[in-house]
Structures are given as C-alpha cells and as structure tokens.
Amino acid sequence: QVHLVESGGGLVQPGGSLRLSCAASGSILSRDAMGWYRQAPGKQRELVATIIGGGSSNYADSVKDRFTISRDSAKNTVTLHMISLKPEDTAVYYCNANVLHGRNTYLTYWGQGTQVTVSS
Secondary structure (H helix, E strand, C coil): CEEEEEECCEEECCCCCEEEEEEEEECCCCCCEEEEEEECCCCCCEEEEEECCCCCEEECCCCCCCEEEEEECCCCEEEEEECCCCHHHCEEEEEEEEEEECCCEEEEEECCCEEEEECC
C-alpha cells in the first residue's frame, strides 16, 4: 500500500510562483515512476509532469517552459516548482505513483489533491 499527500497549493497572482510537494510512504521504491496531474472543474484530469527513478522527466506542452519536477528519493518526496503561473493553471493538482508489483504489473496511487488558484 502506498500513501501520497500533497501540500503547497494556494492563491497566487498571475506571473507568480508556487512549489508543490508530495510526500510518499509505504511500499514504493525509488525506481517507481511518479508524477503530477491536474483537473479543473468541468474538465478531464490531465498530465502535468512525470519523473522516473533515474531522474528523467517529461512535461505537458502547456507547462514545459514553466514547471519543473524533481525527486528526493531519500526523503520520499516529489516536488513541482511552478513559475510564471497563468489563470489557466488553476486546478486541483494530484500526485501520482505507478508502483511495480511483481515483474510486469503496476498499481496506480493518487493523493487527495491540493488546490492551485491563479487570479488577480
């Protein structure tokens, strides 16, 4: 079992920055992939950024030049540093983990989410 807890959301003006954190606990290894998704009211949940154990990352085109995902395996935390925030970034941000079970089976875990609101 894996538990994910997000923190760091809040209200910020356009052009501002926020740093989101995800604390992971349970049966998760540094090799397991983790990431961030977001969902605005009335819209589907979308991928924001992912990172694997080796440190490789990928981003949605809409955030690629503004967001940075990082991982501290020793502390079991994943962060999302967001700069130049736009109103369209407003959403609930969810931490995600894909955990290998056995040789070829993955289980997906989600945090409860943290609200990010970008408004003047």
